[in-house]
Amino acid sequence: MTSRRDFFRLAGAAAAASVSPVAMARLPEIVSQDSPATQPPLMPTSGRPYNPVVTLNGWTLPWRMKDGVKEFHLVAEPVVREIAPGMKAHLWGYNGQSPGPTIEVVEGDRVRLYVTNRLPEHTTVHWHGQRLPNGMDGLGGLTQPHIKPGQTFVYEFVARRPGTFMYHPHADEMTQMAMGMMGFWVTHPKGKHPLIERVDRDFCFLLNSYDIEPGSYTPKVNTMLDFNLWTWNSRAFPGIDSLNVRLNDRVRIRIGNLTMTNHPIHLHGVEFEVTGTDGGPTPKGSRWPEVTTDIAVGQMRQIEFLADEEGDWAFHCHKSHHAMNPMGHDVPTMIGVDHTGLARKITKLVPDYMVMGERGMADMSEMEMPLPDNTLPMMTGTGQFGPIEMGGMFSVMKVRRQQKPGDYSDPGWYRQPPGTTARLVDVPVDAPRAPQAASPQGHDGDIEVQVRKPTRHDGHH
Ligand SMILES: [Cu+2]
Secondary structure (H helix, E strand, C coil): CCCCCCEEEEHCCCCCCHHHHHHHHCCCCCECCCCCCCCCCCCCCCCCCCCCCEECCEEEEECEECCCCCCCCECCCCCCEEEEEEEEEEEECCEEEECCCCEEECCEEEEEEEEECCCCEEECCEEEEECCCCCCCEEECCEEEEEEECCEEEEEEEECCCEEEECCCCCCCHHHHHHHCCEEEEEEEECCCCCCCCCCCCEEEEEEEEECCCCCCCCCCCCCCCCCCCEECCCEECCCCEEEEEEEEEEEEEEEECCCCCCEECCCCCCCEEEEECCCCCCHHHHCCCCEECCCCCCCCCCCCEEEECEEEEEEEECHHHHCCCCCCCCCCCCCCCCCCHHHHHHHHCCCCCCCCCCCCCHHCCCCCCCCCCCCCCCEEEECCEEEEECEEEEEEEEEECCCCCCCCCCCCCCCCCCCCCCCCCCCCCCCCCCCCCCCCCCCCCCCCCCCCCCCCCCCC
16 A cells, blocks of 8 residues: 655654645655555556556556646655565665656656655665756766755656666665665657557566575675575565466566676566667567567666466576575585485484485475575475475466456466366386486495585685
8 A cells, every 4th residue: 555654754844734835835745655565557647648557566656747747756765675475675765665666757748856865875866768968867976966865856857758767876876776776767658659569568677686694684785796685676486476467468568677697587478579678669670589588787678478378477587596585505416415324424413404405406495494584485485286496586477368457466376277287197117217327436325425504605615
């Protein structure tokens, strides 16, 4: 639910009655959101009409119309974000959430954005991809003075070209982006556009990542490569909502990457085309069918397709480490190592030692491992057939015949028509087994096993 945080605190008044109408009129009301659930599309109530987007596990910021200008009020502030049930993170964001709210305007709109800084350090907002006067570009020190704690700055420009954009600070960027400061921006076309189709569903989200030690709450901001939480809009599976669509809907998904690495985003069940980037809609002759598109750092891609196959279709980053939750990466691969006898000996010395991974890692998702507080399991989520064994950047697109137009609610698991599910074949296989690979020592039964605790990499063992 949208909670309207009073703006009177900002005006320094104790009660509504004591705020002067003049002060009230000066800045748009601060609207905040405290739920991480996907909010229904915000239908425009003023200005030019458009078909709104749905922000995955997010929301769109309401505006007020003042003398023909769309006015928004962003508040940069510390927030608590639930990454998935069982884990909360202490982040920085805008208007109660990380990422901040999506801003939706129409090509040609004059936009005025008030930015109030409630962080402990200065900030700015850069409007990634926009055509605007240089002084509105939000680069602290280069195009404007920094917004100091407690100050409110105003940005104003015309949204000149339609497309998919984002916003983020350009001040102590490493810290502020590692803490979750970012948001989506969509400029809808004014009327019919030769390269922008009308779609039935239009989703958007940002790719982001955090390094939060298991058991702690605040991201480590100096991390460059070794992130352990791979998120969409600061949510990790199974905390990411499904994308629920109606059979034969034309669907657009807009994705921006504000992590430190590329993400090959893969959708099962259909073929899509990349119809736009943060540079604008792509020419029709440049589009080709894909099922995976790589999104590099700082890039945005919008993909489009016809959802003409019913089912529960996986939608995820194809880097398998990005579709799981935190775990030490120096856990040795144990596949094929026979622990028989060994585990018993170790258990005498280390009572809670657990043998992991000798048949692969799937056992992990079924095991109730003791985890530190505020830590997500590495592989989790349960489908109608068992554990899904995923985490991080993973969700499901649910295509249903019965889904009503404009209904974004979760229809539950797909009921596959009888006879269309992969099934057990109960016939013995009598072909001979392939010869087993020889052990590195050249003889079986005498393998040296190094036992290391599955802790995070700390530079030495
Ligand atoms: Cu990835």
